[in-house]
Amino acid sequence: MRVLFIGDVVGNKGVSMIKNYLPKIKQSVRPQVTVVNGENATAMGRGISLSIYKELMSDGVDVVTLGNHAWSNNEILDFIDDAKRLIRPYNFPRRTTPGKGYTMINVNGQQLAVLNFQGRVFMDNLDDPFALADELVDKLSQQTKCIFMDFHAEATSEKLAMAKYLDGRISAVVGTHTHVQTNDARILPGKTAFLTDAGMTGPADGMLGMRPENVIGRFLNQRPARFEVLEDGRGIISGCFVDIDDKSGHATHIEPVMYTDDRMS
Template identity: 50%
Template sequence: MKLIFIGDIVGENGQNAIVEFLPQIKQEFRPQLTIANAENISDGRGIHQKHYKWLLNQGIDVITLGNHAFDNRNIFEFIHNAKCLVRPINLPESTPGHGVHYVKINHLEIAVLNVLGTAFMNIGINAFVYLDTLIDQIRKRTPHIFIDFHAESTSEKQAFAHWLDGKVSAVVGTHTHVQTNDGHILNKGTAYLTDVGMTGSADSIIGFNKQTVIHRFLTQLPSRMEVEVKGPRLLSAVFLELDDQTGKALKIVPILKVNR
């Protein structure tokens, strides 16, 4: 089984990067499944229904979210019927939407999960506690399990991956928007990457206008960061190949495309 996971899509430039680079990547890697994190696609915060539908039309099969999942209020108008949209699973049971999505690929099936870290996030139920028995339940249905671990802390991401090593196919981090250089397969067969990076403006600070971000650090005053809509674009992603029988990872290849 071959799949591609695209890092946090940020605003209009992120959308442009999808249009520009996704066909190239699909041609090169021939994935059977394409997943993307899009919690920042609608002006940098949350996802609007029009962008959800747009991503599906671009060839994205599953869309994951994160701590900004519900920042765009429009999500409450369509999340109940958005079968391919996966919000963080470790939220209260009353939270709308679902945190795991099963996808059929020929005679195989893969579970795609979105999980929130809790270190420095102040949101979500402890992922280790929440998933302690859930992963075993999912494995009874399929050994192919992909987790988008949306977390701030590097150590929490590493601990989470080693804790699930051999039980899931891959743990790939999102949220910090900078692709890390540590993609590898752990001892028991789980692919790991601390952060897949973002898809958006290359000349920015994590996808946002540099001056608005610097202003916050200089003044220490609360202000809204503006999404960078100009300049070169980048797309950050990762390619994974999984064993059809065991679900264990066979290959992990980080992807970084930049238009300068």
């Protein structure tokens, strides 16, 4: 099977990039499953709303993953338990956190497990993602060999550590959060595909999707600044696709994708 993964959707521009260009990418890549990280998808660039979730689904997305901004829009508390294809990081405290951290997708009779975890280095100190990944992968391996993880983390070392820790046990570990696509897509020795960061989908000419002047001002004066999503200019859509052997669950290929408005028109 082929899984297309699209990195962090940022603001209105990111949502419009999915609507306008995901069909073209799917025509070229021809995935069986499309997974999108939507934790920055609201107009303010933090969180997700029910209307945006439904819009992503109607535009051809099969699963939406989240991250550290999962709860930045309080509306999510009203619908996450009913949104079957919306998952938040599994390692939030399980007894008190709504929603779920993984979902199963039927792909021509074969089950694909899609997992969402969050790192702890330079981020909130959630439950141990390594211990919980161990537990969850052991459980899901009884149902399928095809397991894909969105690991939402800051530190490149933590992302690679997770991939190497699970190498040979899951199909792919793809990183999100830093909004910059890395140039290290590879298949690890145990046949797990890895990419440190898939990049972002949204304003191409901003700084991680934000208005540059606000971010630069923060560097210049070291005072708190309100970051605002850049809404004009070119858009970008970034991610990767992974080929997975249905029987073994091993990855056979991983390839980044990145397009801007002027490269897709």
